[in-house]
Amino acid sequence: MLESNCNFFVVDDHQLIIDGILGMLKEEANFTFLGSANDGYTAEEKLLELGGQLDLVITDINMSGQTGIDICKKIKSAFPSVKVLIISMYQNNTVIREAMMAEADGYILKTSGKKDFLLAIQRIMEGGSYYSEAILPIIYQEFKKEQEKVDALAQLTTRELDVLKLIVQEMTSEDIAKALFISKKTVDNHRQNLLVKTGSKSSIGLVKFAIKAGLEIQ
Amino acid sequence: MLESNCNFFVVDDHQLIIDGILGMLKEEANFTFLGSANDGYTAEEKLLELGGQLDLVITDINMSGQTGIDICKKIKSAFPSVKVLIISMYQNNTVIREAMMAEADGYILKTSGKKDFLLAIQRIMEGGSYYSEAILPIIYQEFKKEQEKVDALAQLTTRELDVLKLIVQEMTSEDIAKALFISKKTVDNHRQNLLVKTGSKSSIGLVKFAIKAGLEIQ
DNA sequence: TCGGATATAGGTATTAATACTTACGATCAA
DNA sequence: TTGATCGTAAGTATTAATACCTATATCCGA
Numbered sequence: 001m002l003e004s005n006c007n008f009f010v011v012d013d014h015q016l017i018i019d020g021i022l023g024m025l026k027e028e029a030n031f032t033f034l035g036s037a038n039d040g041y042t043a044e045e046k047l048l049e050l051g052g053q054l055d056l057v058i059t060d061i062n063m064s065g066q067t068g069i070d071i072c073k074k075i076k077s078a079f080p081s082v083k084v085l086i087i088s089m090y091q092n093n094t095v096i097r098e099a100m101m102a103e104a105d106g107y108i109l110k111t112s113g114k115k116d117f118l119l120a121i122q123r124i125m126e127g128g129s130y131y132s133e134a135i136l137p138i139i140y141q142e143f144k145k146e147q148e149k150v151d152a153l154a155q156l157t158t159r160e161l162d163v164l165k166l167i168v169q170e171m172t173s174e175d176i177a178k179a180l181f182i183s184k185k186t187v188d189n190h191r192q193n194l195l196v197k198t199g200s201k202s203s204i205g206l207v208k209f210a211i212k213a214g215l216e217i218q
Numbered sequence: 219m220l221e222s223n224c225n226f227f228v229v230d231d232h233q234l235i236i237d238g239i240l241g242m243l244k245e246e247a248n249f250t251f252l253g254s255a256n257d258g259y260t261a262e263e264k265l266l267e268l269g270g271q272l273d274l275v276i277t278d279i280n281m282s283g284q285t286g287i288d289i290c291k292k293i294k295s296a297f298p299s300v301k302v303l304i305i306s307m308y309q310n311n312t313v314i315r316e317a318m319m320a321e322a323d324g325y326i327l328k329t330s331g332k333k334d335f336l337l338a339i340q341r342i343m344e345g346g347s348y349y350s351e352a353i354l355p356i357i358y359q360e361f362k363k364e365q366e367k368v369d370a371l372a373q374l375t376t377r378e379l380d381v382l383k384l385i386v387q388e389m390t391s392e393d394i395a396k397a398l399f400i401s402k403k404t405v406d407n408h409r410q411n412l413l414v415k416t417g418s419k420s421s422i423g424l425v426k427f428a429i430k431a432g433l434e435i436q
Numbered sequence: 437t438c439g440g441a442t443a444t445a446g447g448t449a450t451t452a453a454t455a456c457t458t459a460c461g462a463t464c465a466a
Numbered sequence: 467t468t469g470a471t472c473g474t475a476a477g478t479a480t481t482a483a484t485a486c487c488t489a490t491a492t493c494c495g496a
Contacts, residue, residue, distance in 0.1 A: 048234070051241050052332070077307075078238035080329055159443060168426070170419040172482060185445050192485070201388040202452085203483075207425045208386070377473060390452065403475050410455070420482085421453075437496100444490080452483065463472080 003030075006125055009050065010036040011043040011059035011071060012087070017110070021058060024114050025121075040065030047075060054082045056125065061088040061095060069095075072102040083124045087112075096131070106130040153213045155197060163190040167203055168210045221248075224343055227268065228254040229261040229277035229289060230305070235328070239276060242332050243339075258283030265293060272300045274343065279306040279313060287313075290320040301342045305330075314349070324348040371431040373415060381408040385421055386428045 008031060010018045018036045025031040034050055037043035040063045047057060057075055059068035072084045085106040086099050099107045105124045108116060109132050120130035156164065166176045173191065177184040194200070198209045226249060228236045236254045243249040252268055255261035258281045265275065275293055277286035290302045303324040304317050317325045323342045326334060326349075338348035374382065384394045391409065395402040412418070416427045 048237060048241075051238075074234050077232070077328055078234050078241075080331055157442060167422065170422045170426075172420075183445050186443070188483075191483075195484080202390075203420075203422055204386065204388045204425050207422050208388075208429075211426075211429055375472060401475055404473070406453075409453075413454080447487075450485080454481070457477075
């Protein structure tokens with residue numbers, strides 16, 4: 001399954017889970033078991049000792065002492081090249097987000113089968129990442145903010161965009177009128193529409209909107 | 219790795235990072251650990267005691283008391299020959315600029331690998347400097363113009379800053395006057411001064427300035 | 437072809453911002 | 467103590483922006 005050898009360590013407060021994981025990986029080639037721990041602090045101690053020898057840490061989330069997230073953060077800050085796979089009983093949005101923030105390489109549920117588990121490890125050891133299906137809503141939410149920006153921009157007409165860009169460049173309505181070869185009155189109408197569409201109180205709001213929306217600013 | 223011996227000192231409020239660094243350098247020849255500190259003030263005390271014996275100080279940026287930047291400045295002014303490597307969690311333009319201004323010999327991210335870390339130290343001890351690849355674009359593209367902005371921000375008075383923050387929040391001079399319990403006339407004076415100091419044509423320029431200068435925007 | 441959206445433009449009024457000026461008390465550094 | 471800076475405030479004018487209104491020609495899609 002793997003190209004090169006993988007030195008792994010398992011952290012879980014249920015010895016049964018550890019045994020299960022060992023059972024699965026024992027059958028696979030190129031896996032070397034470096035040790036395990038049943039709580040957060042013991043895990044940290046042992047992991048720091050092992051340090052550079054490690055390739056992969058498989059850890060549960062909920063443990064006494066400190067969580068798998070904490071361990072992941074510490075591992076990643078001390079030994080950035082070590083991969084971390086988090087296994088969790090729960091499909092909780094907050095936890096998944098925390099795992100991503102802690103730079104975990106993977107997140108799978110304990111309800112996952114052996115197939116998913118091995119696939120996750122393979123992806124991770126190839127330098128990729130593996131997050132179970134459960135993470136899709138999270139990603140959706142994160143991208144939703146970006147999408148809102150795009151949507152907001154999309155609801156502006158091309159002419160309104162033209163005007164907005166020039167407003168951001170500190171041009172007055174008169175300047176803009178000359179630049180676009182239209183009447184100042186027309187520019188003022190576009191301004192008014194921009195204010196309404198972006199929910200701004202004044203041009204200041206327009207500028208903030210433009211910058212947030214990622215409009216190119218010189 | 220190194221030609222001659224290198225006496226080093228590590229400053230970081232996370233003992234784990236210190237241990238990580240020690241772990242890495244322990245394996246290398248010609249490194250002598252002179253000590254460590256977990257906060258800015260303790261670091262300063264110990265470093266001033268060690269003084270001339272030092273060859274290299276490795277310091278984090280964010281610490282209680284004073285920052286790694288402050289320590290760097292003090293070390294460099296007291297013992298110019300001592301090298302300083304700054305390690306930071308963030309790839310923040312302002313911080314990198316400050317590090318350069320403080321004459322740090324190197325700046326690397328905590329996400330850097332061991333290889334980068336050792337390379338940085340080698341370069342520095344050879345009399346060169348090492349800034350992570352990730353920040354090169356920042357150095358070249360943003361250094362000059364942004365520096366001007368920051369200088370401009372520094373030259374604003376506290377009251378002008380107060381007013382600027384409220385302007386960015388789309389408040390009118392009247393609103394601001396009420397919020398700060400001063401006359402609208404005073405606010406208008408501050409506005410005028412802000413326009414001159416920032417070289418803006420109108421409030422729009424002030425908003426762009428505030429955002430570029432990294433002023434906190436809600 | 438019809439309705440809606442868009443871009444255009446004018447009218448009228450009010451409000452806000454900008455551009456200058458002077459002035460005075462407080463505070464802080466030379 | 468003196469001079470500089472800052473924060474405060476007022477006066478006067480002008481310019482710009484905002485908030486409404488109506489109106490017309492064009493174009494696109496249903």
